[in-house]
């Protein structure tokens with residue numbers, strides 16, 4: 001498969017390594033607003049760029065009929081526009097806040113736990129995410145997806161960074177060293193705590209998931225999620 005990488009930073013480089021091992025070719029590495037991209041040679045594009053660049057990259061690919069996988073976080077105010085554009089162009093598009101198998105299993109566990117906790121109003125939920133100091137957005141996309149999983153299954157209504165009001169989920173974002181990504185969901189009562197935690201040891205899981213999603217989407221049309229790719233529930 002001929003893959004184009006939009007964003008050739010920490011993730012772009014890790015994806016290149018894994019894609020080459022899986023016998024794919026990297027035909028473009030795009031780090032800025034490039035104008036001379038040869039879309040006709042690209043089978044699928046993978047975007048791990050920056051919050052202010054992701055939507056433009058996705059739009060460019062969809063308008064050139066190139067399937068696009070995006071893992072960039074912090075651009076979700078434009079997500080519905082990307083969905084509409086994909087449908088209009090009969091294209092193919094996946095966004096995931098986290099492409100690792102482990103975190104996608106963790107999302108399922110989080111939803112299941114939220115369902116169990118919904119009637120237990122002696123517990124209050126809180127979330128913490130820890131990432132490296134170069135991360136631009138907070139809270140992480142993964143923490144937002146976890147909060148959405150709780151909101152869908154309980155009476156919580158929204159999430160907030162740091163402090164939160166009644167029926168709001170507080171998310172604490174910490175930036176420490178080179179941390180690849182650690183997410184904790186805690187339910188706390190007067191007498192005990194219940195905690196679930198996912199710790200990424202490196203970026204390989206994110207990158208492998210993105211390449212698997214790219215392999216999966218070629219030949220399909222529509223807007224998909226990692227649940228579709230991994231065949232989860």
Ligand SMILES: NC(=O)C1=CN([C@@H]2O[C@H](COP(=O)(O)OP(=O)(O)OC[C@H]3O[C@@H](n4cnc5c(N)ncnc54)[C@H](OP(=O)(O)O)[C@@H]3O)[C@@H](O)[C@H]2O)C=CC1
Pocket residue numbers: 006007008009010011012030031032033048049050051053057070071072073074096097098099100206
């Ligand atoms: N969904 C997931 O599983 C994961 C998501 N992420 C997300 O992926 C994104 C990238 O992460 P990471 O690789 O660590 O970040 P980096 O900062 O290491 O890399 C981002 C790259 O994007 C480049 N860039 C800037 N503008 C554009 C543009 N217009 N088009 C294409 N590329 C551009 C930057 O180039 P330059 O340096 O020259 O500005 C840089 O090389 C972040 O949003 C992060 O949150 C990260 C890990 C997993």
Ligand SMILES: O=C(O)C1=N[C@H](C(=O)O)C[C@H](O)C1
Pocket residue numbers: 073097098131132135139140141142143180181182
């Ligand atoms: O910026 C990162 O590094 C990561 N970003 C994603 C997020 O915002 O959730 C996924 C992962 O945690 C690493």
